Amino acid sequence: MTAIEVERLRKQYGAKVAVDDVSFTVAEGEIFGLLGRNGAGKSSTVDCVAGLRAPDHGRIRVAGLDPRRDQRELRHLLGVQLQESALPGKLTVAEAMRLYASFYRSPADTAGLLDMLDLTEKRNSRYRGLSGGQKQRLSIALALIGRPRIAILDELTTGLDPVARRDTWEFVDNIRNQGVTIMLVTHFMTEAERLCDRVAILDRGRLAAIGTPAQLARPTLEDTFVALTAGRR
């Protein structure tokens, strides 16, 4: 069963083409990595998959739904963690969790989720008082609170220290083991190698390579990435 299908996606802003003829599929239960330099078209692709923007051309299906036409239904099935997590500074962790839980038909247990993400003792802290890693973990918790079938995690570990990064990886593995399909946007090659079943490398809006990290390692994934995306800009 296919979780995400992207077929010949094109997105442009004025004269600037952000995504050009990109196709890939993500199987159910897979962790799929979307790699690329800044401005390679990762975020535009994510926006189209999440239904935040309409593609100019191409076809997208997420859990069989059209992200624009079936937006209402998709919101219940797709959890999104955006690059910069976004909450009012004076909202507490517990309030944010309770509020987001109220948006969904059958939300996850907030206490369990906070416990799993090691945020229980921070539950009464305000968002703006949290450390970078805590904010990041909270935004993951909010992306998962609706018990989504598919989750998009964007720049999951940017700004985290190495220990926090490893903890987060372990956590992502756990969610996948519960059957959640994950689309991971990253520019850390070690992260992609450690977590992803398959990755796609985008370069200036186009799909430069797609495959398992092992297939693409020539000799390492990072070498391949640099060879495909460096220079000419």
Added chain:
Amino acid sequence: MRLLTLTEAKLLMREPLALFWGLAFPMVLLAVMGLSSATMDGLSLAAVYEPIVIAFISVVFGVQGLPVQLASYREQRILRRLATTPAGPVRVIGAQLAVSLTVVLAATAGVLAVGRLGFAVPLPRQPAGFAVAAVLAATAMLGLGLLIAALAPTARSAGAAGTVLFFPLMYFAGLWTPQLSPTARHIGEFTPLGAATQALRDAMAGSWPHPVPLIVLGACTLACSVTAARLFRWE
């Protein structure tokens, strides 16, 4: 929606500055006027200022508070984050409007109470007409606030727009000179807060407000919110 509105209300309660300007300051202003023994057209200064202070409340929450709040929600990507949930971003705007309207009306009731208990200003003799005028004044300013939020690219520029608009709006309400020249008063009748003070004053004196100011307020509410809805920038 209920929890969202409650959450927005809680967040407002955590903004001491907004509460000071919107809730405490109007009462203090009324009290300062009430201490003067001067009269104007046979009315005490407190009675003259009561409608002006009520107009002031709607500016603080509608034109200054609301647009900054919404623009910063956009700037901090809160609206975008909500767009990925089943709740969507529109409801948080609805919640903000509900909370603001409630607080404006509560502050208005507070001002009436201070005027009555502290300075013997009689309660409005035409309560229904007064309520209609007060609600329309609030919706007109919230509509204008929505329009600012729709157009301002950042929270900073929303704040600046609110501050710039404050002066002409409150001038015609009579904040600096309650007795405007006939020309200024005539122009003022067609500005939202000139209309609001006029309508509130009529209702306080015991007659149903003249239709013109009510129409001005209704038209401002409608025109601003429709334009805001069409032009709102979500990112």
